[in-house]
Structure formats: C-alpha cells, structure tokens
Amino acid sequence: MRGLRSSCVGALLLALALLSLTDHTGVVCAKSDKEAKTPEPTSSASSRDNDPVIQEVRGLRNAGMKLNDAKDFKGAIEKIREAIKLLHNRVFGEGRHAVTDPQDISQDAALYAQILNDYGSVLIRAKQYDEAIEVLEDSVAMVEKIYGDSHPSLGLSLRSLADAYMAKEKYQKAINKYKTLRKHVKQGLGVTHEAYIEASLRIAEGYKKLDKKEKQLKVLQNALKAQGGEINGLTSGIAELYMELSTAHLAVNEVDDASRAAETASAVFLQRDGEDSLAYAFSLNALAGVKMRQQKVDDAIGLLERAHKIAVNIYGEDDAITKASAKTLREVKEYKVDMQSEKDEL
Known part of the structure; x- marks a missing residue:
C-alpha cells in the first residue's frame, strides 16, 4: 500500500x-x-x-x-x-x-x-x-x-x-x-464547540502521559477560560473537562481547587446525564476521592453510598462495577473506624 x-x-x-x-x-x-x-x-x-x-x-x-x-x-x-x-x-x-x-x-x-x-x-x-x-x-x-x-x-x-x-x-x-487540530477547530467552529474541548482534553492527556503536570493543568485551565463567563454544561466535554481539571489539581497538591472542580463536574454530570446515570455515579466517586484527601471522611462515605446505590440500580448486586463500588465503600468505612479507634486510644 x-x-x-x-x-x-x-x-x-x-x-x-x-x-x-x-x-x-x-x-x-x-x-x-x-x-x-x-x-x-x-x-x-x-x-x-x-x-x-x-x-x-x-x-x-x-x-x-x-x-x-x-x-x-x-x-x-x-x-x-x-x-x-x-x-x-x-x-x-x-x-x-x-x-x-x-x-x-x-x-x-x-x-x-x-x-x-x-x-x-x-x-x-x-x-x-x-x-x-x-x-x-x-x-x-x-x-x-x-x-x-x-x-x-x-x-x-x-x-x-x-x-x-x-x-x-x-x-x-x-x-x-x-494542537494543529485545535487551531483549525478554533478558526472554524470556535472555542465553545465540543471539538475544541475534546482536542484540549487529548492534549492534556498527552502531557499527563509525559508526566508534565504543570502543562497538563495549564491546558485544562486555558480551555476552561476560553469558554468565557457563561459555560453551557450541556456541551459535550464540559463535565469531563472539569473532572480532568480536578485530577490535574490533585496531581500538584492543589486539593481545594481539585474539590471545587470535582463538585462542578458532578453538578454538570447531574444536569447533563441525570441522577441515575453511571457518569454521575463515577463523578460522585471522584469527588469522594478528593474529600478523602481533605480528610472529610463522612462526606466521602455519603458520596460513595449515593454512587453505589446508582450502580446497584443499573447493574444489580453481582456486576463487577457494583462489587468494586461496594468494596471501595467498605474500605472507606473501615478507614473511618480505624481513625476513630486511634483517636480513642489517644
């Protein structure tokens, strides 16, 4: 050929x-x-x-x-x-x-x-x-x-x-x-189009693979900034953009910024996909992970319980996703018990 x-x-x-x-x-x-x-x-x-x-x-x-x-x-x-x-x-x-x-x-x-x-x-x-x-x-x-x-x-x-x-x-x-693709998308469709957001996400993913955390974060921040003051949460990729932004903030130990981004991502997933969607459940899991970094264990447990309930409703008790969700919830609850035991010993 x-x-x-x-x-x-x-x-x-x-x-x-x-x-x-x-x-x-x-x-x-x-x-x-x-x-x-x-x-x-x-x-x-x-x-x-x-x-x-x-x-x-x-x-x-x-x-x-x-x-x-x-x-x-x-x-x-x-x-x-x-x-x-x-x-x-x-x-x-x-x-x-x-x-x-x-x-x-x-x-x-x-x-x-x-x-x-x-x-x-x-x-x-x-x-x-x-x-x-x-x-x-x-x-x-x-x-x-x-x-x-x-x-x-x-x-x-x-x-x-x-x-x-x-x-x-x-x-x-x-x-x-x-980057070349994103430049053409910007010229033809504009920065608020899902194609621009998707290209930015892929660029950020590339930097993540190269372990260039600061560049990864900057790409995501700039993509979000380019959306302007009013962001349409129904645009494909916006929720994912916030989710990746949360992960990027965590990678450089900006935990509070990560929490805000994860909360926004979860809200957008809820608006876009609904309260019974797997995407929303995954966003709750991700937000729970940030809450654990903030040592807000009770908040994390509440989020994980909601996510697990959605998984059960979608897949039932015996699916691999549901079992993984149950395991995570159980481990966090055990962590809370261990933390309380350490406090009691003091």
Missing part, C-alpha cells in the same frame, strides 16, 4: 492544477466516535453516482466499515484496500483519463482522502499503528495541499493521526497534531 501512496500528493496536485477549488469555507471538526463510522463524501451528480467504479469503491468501503463495526478488522482491511486500489487507478493511474469533469475530479480526490482516513482508523483499531500513521500522514498532506487548511476532511484525518501517535505512545507527536 505504501507504494500506491508514495506519489499521491504530487500526482494529485498535478491532476488538479487546472481546477479552481473554491470550497475553502468549510470548518474542521473532530470526531469523538472511536468506531470510525464517518460517511464517505457523495456527489450530487447522478452520472458519477452511477459510475460503476465509484459504485464498486463505495460498496467495498461500506462493506469494510461494516466489518470494522463487527470487529472483523482483517476483513475490513482487505475490503478497504481493494477500494483504495480501485480509486487509486481512477485518481492517479490510467483510469484518470476517463474522468474529465473538474467537479468529478474534485469529488474523486475528496473520496480518496476520506477512504484513506477510514483505512487509517481501521488500522488503529487493529493496532497496526505504523501503517496507520503512514496512511494518515498521507491523508493529512493530501487534503492540506489540495484544499488548504480549512477543509472538513482535514480535521478527521488530523484526529485519527493524533490518535495513532497516542496509541503508539509517541505522545509529543500526538500533542502536536492535536
């Missing part, structure tokens, strides 16, 4: 040299869906829709993504490779001579970049990170050089590429890609 892609950017630039590509008003977006279910671009022109090569490419791509959803990664890779080979011939090989309409050429290029991104996403799930990085670097370069840095496909490829570097434990490279 590398041989097919090696001349992609240069060849496609040549093929599109006479086109006037004016679609530079699109926005960059990041995907939270880890299952890589992105729909491929479609053309409104019925003649292209009915083209047998395009139909076969789409059929192979869609079949591959269904196999990907079913976790048959080997089968998915084979199908999408076939789609790439067919489209490669149409965009770069002999098949390109049969395509003369500038709009069709542009649509083919967009489809090729999208399928490369899909292929890279499948490779990530298959844990074939080296090839995923190669494919996604090609996809990013192709979209950026042909369409500029404001095309929607760029965000998808950047996100997948950053994820691949993160999975490969190349954290600084992942951070750099997430």
Whole structure:
C-alpha cells in the first residue's frame, strides 16, 4: 500500500492544477466516535453516482466499515484496500483519463482522502499503528495541499493521526497534531464547540502521559477560560473537562481547587446525564476521592453510598462495577473506624 501512496500528493496536485477549488469555507471538526463510522463524501451528480467504479469503491468501503463495526478488522482491511486500489487507478493511474469533469475530479480526490482516513482508523483499531500513521500522514498532506487548511476532511484525518501517535505512545507527536487540530477547530467552529474541548482534553492527556503536570493543568485551565463567563454544561466535554481539571489539581497538591472542580463536574454530570446515570455515579466517586484527601471522611462515605446505590440500580448486586463500588465503600468505612479507634486510644 505504501507504494500506491508514495506519489499521491504530487500526482494529485498535478491532476488538479487546472481546477479552481473554491470550497475553502468549510470548518474542521473532530470526531469523538472511536468506531470510525464517518460517511464517505457523495456527489450530487447522478452520472458519477452511477459510475460503476465509484459504485464498486463505495460498496467495498461500506462493506469494510461494516466489518470494522463487527470487529472483523482483517476483513475490513482487505475490503478497504481493494477500494483504495480501485480509486487509486481512477485518481492517479490510467483510469484518470476517463474522468474529465473538474467537479468529478474534485469529488474523486475528496473520496480518496476520506477512504484513506477510514483505512487509517481501521488500522488503529487493529493496532497496526505504523501503517496507520503512514496512511494518515498521507491523508493529512493530501487534503492540506489540495484544499488548504480549512477543509472538513482535514480535521478527521488530523484526529485519527493524533490518535495513532497516542496509541503508539509517541505522545509529543500526538500533542502536536492535536494542537494543529485545535487551531483549525478554533478558526472554524470556535472555542465553545465540543471539538475544541475534546482536542484540549487529548492534549492534556498527552502531557499527563509525559508526566508534565504543570502543562497538563495549564491546558485544562486555558480551555476552561476560553469558554468565557457563561459555560453551557450541556456541551459535550464540559463535565469531563472539569473532572480532568480536578485530577490535574490533585496531581500538584492543589486539593481545594481539585474539590471545587470535582463538585462542578458532578453538578454538570447531574444536569447533563441525570441522577441515575453511571457518569454521575463515577463523578460522585471522584469527588469522594478528593474529600478523602481533605480528610472529610463522612462526606466521602455519603458520596460513595449515593454512587453505589446508582450502580446497584443499573447493574444489580453481582456486576463487577457494583462489587468494586461496594468494596471501595467498605474500605472507606473501615478507614473511618480505624481513625476513630486511634483517636480513642489517644
């Protein structure tokens, strides 16, 4: 596959040299869906829709993504490779001579970049990170050089590429890609969009992996500050942002700040997901952990009891999550008894 892609950017630039590509008003977006279910671009022109090569490419791509959803990664890779080979011939090989309409050429290029991104996403799930990085670097370069840095496909490829570097434990490279993604998101969608928040969370995660605690904290604080005076708790990622901020404060022993952030996170989870949600239960557990650091054991027990009740209602008594919740609650209660015994001895 590398041989097919090696001349992609240069060849496609040549093929599109006479086109006037004016679609530079699109926005960059990041995907939270880890299952890589992105729909491929479609053309409104019925003649292209009915083209047998395009139909076969789409059929192979869609079949591959269904196999990907079913976790048959080997089968998915084979199908999408076939789609790439067919489209490669149409965009770069002999098949390109049969395509003369500038709009069709542009649509083919967009489809090729999208399928490369899909292929890279499948490779990530298959844990074939080296090839995923190669494919996604090609996809990013192709979209950026042909369409500029404001095309929607760029965000998808950047996100997948950053994820691949993160999975490969190349954290600084992942951070750099997430920063590039966040810059485009800021320009296109604004700082209050969930894609901006998600990119910030991933950058912070990268710094956490590198044990750069101060940088991790700063990224989260800046992301929160960028939201302005009024924060919409229903925006995806806001609750998680506060939760990670609490963890980052704890890492640098800023316990009171951690408590405030954890309390806000819990309130936002309650508003967003409801009082019977697992997300809210986890936020109560996290807040209980902060209360333990503050030596507010009774508060922690109350929070853990509420969280455990939610877990029981969702999963029953015998689920692993419920058992873990019960164990934590029991250990904290035992800790309280031990603390009281020590005080009595004094």
